[in-house]
Amino acid sequence: MESKTKSPPKLTRRNYSKIIRPIFGILVLGYILWRLYEVLIVQQAYSIEIWLRLLIAGLIIGGVYALIAIGYTLVYGILFMINFAHGEVMMIGTFAGYFLFEVTKGINVASAGNPPLSFSDAYPLISVILAFIVGMTVAAAAGFFLEKIAYRPLRKAPRLIPLISAIGASFFLQNAAQLLFSPQVRDYTNPAAIARGSGWTLIINDSRVVITYTGVLTFVLSILLMIGLYLMVQKTKLGKAMRAVASDKNTAALMGIDVDAIVSRTFIISGALAGAAGVMWGLHNGLVHFFVGFLPGIKAFTAAVLGGIGNIPGAMLGGMFLGLVESLGPTALGISYQLKDVIAFVIMIVILIFRPSGILGEVLSEEKV
Amino acid sequence: MNKDIIRTSSRKGLLFGIVLIFLVLINFHIMASTMISKLLGTNVLRGAFPEVRFMIIFLVIYGLWAGWSAVSRENKTTTKLLEGLISGITTGIVIVLFGLILFFLLETQTDVRRYLTALSFVSINIFLLGLRGAGVPVLFGLFTLTGLLGGALAIGLRSKTVSNFKHSIKAFVSNVRQSITSALPEFVTKYGKYMIYLVLLALLLLLPSRWGSYNNFVFGMVGLYVILGIGLNIMLGLSGQFMIGIAALFAMGAYSVALLNSPFPHGLMWGFWPSLVVGVVMAVIGGLLLGLPIMRLRGDYLGIVTLGFGEIIRILLNSDLLTDLTGGPRGIQNIQQPTFLGRPFNDVSYAYLIIVAMAVSIFLYYRLEKSRTGRAWLSIKEDTLVARATGVDVQKYKLLALCIGAAFAGLAGGIFAARNQFTGPNDHTLMVSINVLSVVIVGGLNSIPGIILGSFALRGLPELLRELETYRLLVFGALLVFMMLVRPDGLWPSSRPNLEEKGSSDLKEDIDPDLEGRGND
Structure with a gap:
């Protein structure tokens, strides 16, 4: 008798989040639409060239985020751990590129001109290529040793353990960089041909929109690297082995795949991508210091989660999306630029609440999920 | 078999060498020798550099450790010694290469502190034991010797007699503990845990008013x-x-x-x-x-x-x-x-x-x-x-x-x-x-x-x-x-x-x- 009378409230009690979630969603959506309406239709304070500028900035930063996010997603897909030190791998790549530019700037090339040209000014293309090669190699090596020292012995441990180990490694690398290179913020010395801020100028509505060379380089190179990675994962033997290990380690081992070697290579690849992202970051934003990897690292992880973790196209999309939201969001919603990170995080939370496996859906093995 | 030994122990030595280079690059060797000199009773003023002999003590300890850790458990005594020696030599070679670079920097008076902030001339000079160029071979000899000694030390401390001695000490301690617990009145063994808690509580209550505001x-x-x-x-x-x-x-x-x-x-x-x-x-x-x-x-x-x-x-x-x-x-x-x-x-x-x-x-x-x-x-x-x-x-x-x-x-x-x-x-x-x-x-x-x-x-x-x-x-x-x-x-x-x-x-x-x-x- 009593149980009958009790059952209806129990049912409603279970549905807290089922009620709360739509309310939350409607509130956020309503706010966004209202602000968009205010800014775009009522105020119309910003003209097209401002939007264009923001769009370009968003695409560039999005490319960098996407490259780092791929590293997170590859590692997460295989090992199921957040590689918290990935941002520091990027920082190492940035420093490597910085030192290469310093060296090439220091070498003088015999030239007809009166002030002797430095190597990096005389051969900008070669020195940029060299910088990317060095940055990627060093960062790849960092990723390799990171996995070997801090993660491999913990392969079988509960998942919080490698996370703490990763946090420790992140602290260590940050502080090692600080102690080695001092906490001072340094300027990246770009070759003169691609100095920061120089670029093609478009005239729209009588105002200049500069498409910087470094921005184009960053964007194009990140797209190329992403395509290359995608082809590698889909077409090559190594990519096949990586996918096999990601979907089932034990069976992959039975099929003759050396799981440890594949995990190592995954870290090398993700490190190389992070290194490339780091050199791009340095070339485009121009600053390098020991803390440079932290925020991009966290944002890129957010991007990886946004796109669906374990999903490589998802990471690319998530990175681009996050870059665009961060760049366009504050203006589009008419709020302070200080709050760009808030917008990024709120969007991430909203997407995760309504679509917990990311935009494109996560790709994780059945067994693990 | 022999190749294996050479490979593993030289890898150990390489690791120790690289870590030491890292420590020097972050000025850790100065800090460590300062600590050693303070421990031995010679105070070092803040910002001043310690004397070279404390640097030598630090390096000797480090070298002994390098030799010690290269020694495996199974092999014969001579092989163990060899392992320690190889590890020491490898560390020495790495450090010699590094030392030559440092010496070059010192000779040409190239200031690299813009990039490697800790590498000042004084710091380099102390690492080279104040001997400039002559410090490089001395460092090599030091690491070779300490590697060998570390190996010997490991053999000595891990040998049967020592481990027997350790066991007998352990047995003695546990015997003493047992006899003490059996000799104590019953309420102590029963409530001993609570008494420790009580002491801790009393300490917690007393200490804050005693040990100063920083603590x-x-x-x-x-x-x-x-x-x-x-x-x-x-x-x-x-x-x-x-x-x-x-x-x-x-x-x-x-x-x-x-x-x-x-x-x-x-x-x-x-x-x-x-x-x-x-x-x-x-x-x-x-x-x-x-x-x-x-x-x-x-x-x-x-x-x-x-x-x-x-x-x-x-x-x-x-x-x-x-x-x-x-x-x-x-x-x-x-x-x-x-x-x-x-x-x-x-x-x-x-x-x-x-x-x-x-x-x-x-x-x-x-x-x-x-x-x-x-x-x-x-x-x-x-x-x-x-x-x-x-x-x-x-x-x-x-x-x-x-x-x-x-x-x-x-x-x-x-x-x-x-x-x-x-x-x-x-x-x-x-x-x-x-x-x-x-x-x-x-x-x-x-x-x-x-x-x-x-x-x-x-x-x-x-x-x-x-x-x-x-x-x-x-x-x-x-x-x-x-x-x-x-x-x-x-x-x-x-x-x-x-x-x-x-x-x-x-x-x-x-x-x-x-x-x-x-x-x-």
Whole structure:
């Protein structure tokens, strides 16, 4: 008798989040639409060239985020751990590129001109290529040793353990960089041909929109690297082995795949991508210091989660999306630029609440999920 | 066989050489020899450099270690010696190469401090033992010799006679202990544990008024982290929710107390105690608001969302948007000091307040863990589906865990703000959340002694070891990795066995327990 009378409230009690979630969603959506309406239709304070500028900035930063996010997603897909030190791998790549530019700037090339040209000014293309090669190699090596020292012995441990180990490694690398290179913020010395801020100028509505060379380089190179990675994962033997290990380690081992070697290579690849992202970051934003990897690292992880973790196209999309939201969001919603990170995080939370496996859906093995 | 030995021991030597280069590049050798010289009674003024002989002592110890660690367990004595020697020679070769570069820099007076900030000429000169170019071969000889000696030392200390000696000492000690315990009257053996507790309690009550304000400050920091750790443990250890945003809840408590107790920006003067209650309530509301929409998320997603939440709160506090409400980046100064029975607080009373708060938290934690609620949480953590099937209202209990954990965080935040008389956005960064997480994991999940030990090790020791100030975060990071490699269960693991892992270890090794509780709702 009593149980009958009790059952209806129990049912409603279970549905807290089922009620709360739509309310939350409607509130956020309503706010966004209202602000968009205010800014775009009522105020119309910003003209097209401002939007264009923001769009370009968003695409560039999005490319960098996407490259780092791929590293997170590859590692997460295989090992199921957040590689918290990935941002520091990027920082190492940035420093490597910085030192290469310093060296090439220091070498003088015999030239007809009166002030002797430095190597990096005389051969900008070669020195940029060299910088990317060095940055990627060093960062790849960092990723390799990171996995070997801090993660491999913990392969079988509960998942919080490698996370703490990763946090420790992140602290260590940050502080090692600080102690080695001092906490001072340094300027990246770009070759003169691609100095920061120089670029093609478009005239729209009588105002200049500069498409910087470094921005184009960053964007194009990140797209190329992403395509290359995608082809590698889909077409090559190594990519096949990586996918096999990601979907089932034990069976992959039975099929003759050396799981440890594949995990190592995954870290090398993700490190190389992070290194490339780091050199791009340095070339485009121009600053390098020991803390440079932290925020991009966290944002890129957010991007990886946004796109669906374990999903490589998802990471690319998530990175681009996050870059665009961060760049366009504050203006589009008419709020302070200080709050760009808030917008990024709120969007991430909203997407995760309504679509917990990311935009494109996560790709994780059945067994693990 | 022989090749193998050469390869492994030369690899060891290479590792030691590279690590030594790294240590020199961060000026660690100067710090170490300064410490040695202080230990041996020669004081070194701040900013001055130690004498070369202490540098030699440091290098000799390092070389002995390199030789020692290269020695394997199985081989013959001569092979062991060879291993030590090879390791020493490899270290020596690496250091010679490095030393030649340093010598070159010294000779040409090239200043590289713009890039490698620690590499000053004085530092190079001390590393070369003050001998300039002649220091390079001397260093090589030193490492070769110490490698050999280290090998010999390892052989000597690991030999049968020594290990027999060790065993006999151990047996003797345990014999003595047994005879003491049997000789003691019965009530001591029975209540000895409680007597130790009593002594500890007495120490806790006496020490804060004796040991000075700096120690009280450090003690308070440790105590607050214990409370925060307990709060996090309720979310993470008991109910299995991966939370990285505890700094946000901490901030809610801190800002409630600060705003209700300072002349600026609102001029409210509610007094400490009511506002502490408000702070706890605010933190609970924060936990509820955070928890309601994200109940469906699992594992790492929960972690990243809570991380985002923490960052959102910090950025909002730091922005111009809330400057009028919360003081913006400048924070809130001049927080009014609490009074107790009409007497104002000083550092000693804060220590007592933190002791009381800690005791209450620990008591509540134990009651909760043993209660029906605690068992419900553990069942959710072990297997959400089974918990649901057996009639546990998963969402309610998860929310409850978040709210109760948040209450602890709010309590710690309130006391923190009042004690510092200041709180600002920089007190509530992601680092706070990560530190709390590290405290809980390093100490041991679900273990109160572990959390106390962990927060002492991670918060107290770095404060006390200000000598090592420059290196403490570096050492902290290395220690975190090392701890996880060596003692993944924490310093003081909980006594409750982790059933899930033991039962399933044979069948599904790489499936993680946390992940199987998917498919909520």
